[in-house]
Amino acid sequence: MFQDALDQKVNQTFPGKVVRKDLLHQIKGGENVPSYALEYLLGKYCASDDEDEICIGIQAVKERLQSNYFRHDEANKAQALVEQRGRHRFIDRIQVRCPVIALTKSIPFYLDN
Numbered sequence: 001m002f003q004d005a006l007d008q009k010v011n012q013t014f015p016g017k018v019v020r021k022d023l024l025h026q027i028k029g030g031e032n033v034p035s036y037a038l039e040y041l042l043g044k045y046c047a048s049d050d051e052d053e054i055c056i057g058i059q060a061v062k063e064r065l066q067s068n069y070f071r072h073d074e075a076n077k078a079q080a081l082v083e084q085r086g087r088h089r090f091i092d093r094i095q096v097r098c099p100v101i102a103l104t105k106s107i108p109f110y111l112d113n
Helices: 005-013 021-028 035-045 050-068 072-085
Strands: 093-097 103-107
Touching: 021 035, 021 050, 035 050
Parallel strands: none
Antiparallel strands: 093 103
16 A cells, blocks of 8 residues: 555554554454444554555454454354353453353453554
């Protein structure tokens, strides 16, 4: 992607902090992932002006979303994952009811550092 002088200056001034919005729309596609979660992940993995690093970062973001983001209609899948592993990190806020404990627990938004 072509970067004008302003883009280059912003990348030099704030290294690792610039999020390209075109990548946000490219990755989001038809998924119902919150924009703030994608922006955080893009800032973590794709904050570079090197195209090779950005491609590797996009793959990392997609893998992270695939393993840690569940749609609200996939609550049973998330519950089964926690029952199998004992714990799991989620992206977004979900509600899971564990029949063993018989409690409804709200898990806050969490992103791995």
